[in-house]
Amino acid sequence: xxxxxxxxxxxxxxxxxxxxxxxxxxxxxxxxxxxxxxxxxxxxxxxxxxxxxxxxxxxxxxxxxxxxxxxxxxxxxxxxx
Amino acid sequence: xxxxxxxxxxxxxxxxxxxxxxxxxxxxxxxxxxxxxxxxxxxxxxxxxxxxxxxxxxxxxxxxxxxxxxxxxxxxxxxxxxxxxxxxxxxxxxxxxxxxxxxxxxxxxxxxxxxxxxxxxxxxxxxxxxxxxxxxxxxxxxxxxxxxxxxxxxxxxxxxxxxxxxxx
Numbered sequence: 001x002x003x004x005x006x007x008x009x010x011x012x013x014x015x016x017x018x019x020x021x022x023x024x025x026x027x028x029x030x031x032x033x034x035x036x037x038x039x040x041x042x043x044x045x046x047x048x049x050x051x052x053x054x055x056x057x058x059x060x061x062x063x064x065x066x067x068x069x070x071x072x073x074x075x076x077x078x079x080x081x
Numbered sequence: 082x083x084x085x086x087x088x089x090x091x092x093x094x095x096x097x098x099x100x101x102x103x104x105x106x107x108x109x110x111x112x113x114x115x116x117x118x119x120x121x122x123x124x125x126x127x128x129x130x131x132x133x134x135x136x137x138x139x140x141x142x143x144x145x146x147x148x149x150x151x152x153x154x155x156x157x158x159x160x161x162x163x164x165x166x167x168x169x170x171x172x173x174x175x176x177x178x179x180x181x182x183x184x185x186x187x188x189x190x191x192x193x194x195x196x197x198x199x200x201x202x203x204x205x206x207x208x209x210x211x212x213x214x215x216x217x218x219x220x221x222x223x224x225x226x227x228x229x230x231x232x233x234x235x236x237x238x239x240x241x242x243x244x245x246x247x248x249x
Contacts (some may be wrong), residue, residue, distance in 0.1 A: 016111060016112050016115060017112070017115065017116065017119075018115075041111065042111075045087055045088060045091065045106065046106060048086070048087070048088030049091045049092060049102050049106060050102075051088070052089060052091075052092045053092055053102060058089075058092070058165075059092075059096075061168040062092070062093060062096055062161075062165055062168075063096075065161065065164040065165055065168055066096065066097060066161060068175075069160070069161075069164060069176055069179070069182075072160065072176055072179035072182050072183055072186075073097065073157050073160065073161065075179055075180065075183040076156040076157045076160060076186060076187075077154070077157055079156070079187055
């Protein structure tokens with residue numbers, strides 16, 4: 001798999017281990033559209049993220065979990081280097 | 082079993098870290114996320130009980146701590162993802178007191194606490210999630226249960242964590 005991109009502000013090289021069929025599909029889409037594989041992969045994830053953001057049940061459960069465990073998450077933030 | 086995917090992790094991280102999904106996507110190490118999720122996904126597992134749920138939840142948290150798809154905030158995202166994973170599968174986790182839970186997470190992250198021990202600590206802290214809207218019969222049943230004394234909190238076992246940090 002060729003290197004994949006990271007962010008808008010900076011990029012980094014990485015190796016993706018994908019199912020061979022999926023990797024081939026990704027490469028085909030990238031070639032047809034004249035884009036890099038990393039661009040296509042990133043766009044696909046962004047589309048999934050957008051769909052998930054609209055999942056009300058998912059968001060409700062997330063808000064509940066974060067609210068109930070806010071103190072723990074704060075402690076973990078403080079503890080990290 | 083409902084497993085998390087990469088998009089789930091981005092949404093969870095964006096909200097947990099308060100940075101939004103665009104910034105979370107920028108911070109995401111895609112390869113690390115795929116590796117972590119693949120490692121955490123037990124093949125064909127069903128949640129037969131809280132022990133299995135705890136094992137799967139700890140497995141996900143440990144995989145996220147190992148692969149660090151969000152390198153700067155690995156512990157927060159891992160814990161939030163673990164909680165969300167359990168919720169999606171119908172389990173409600175109560176990780177109180179927070180100071181104890183933080184010690185457990187740090188020990189799991191550093192490898193000083195075995196996943197099996199972390200799961201043993203977590204299992205009694207799981208309960209079946211309630212439905213958002215309870216039918217009247219269910220409300221009556223819950224009231225009767227409360228009056229009978231069932232559902233009263235019981236002492237939970239302590240985690241076997243490294244010496245040097247007192248558990249609350």
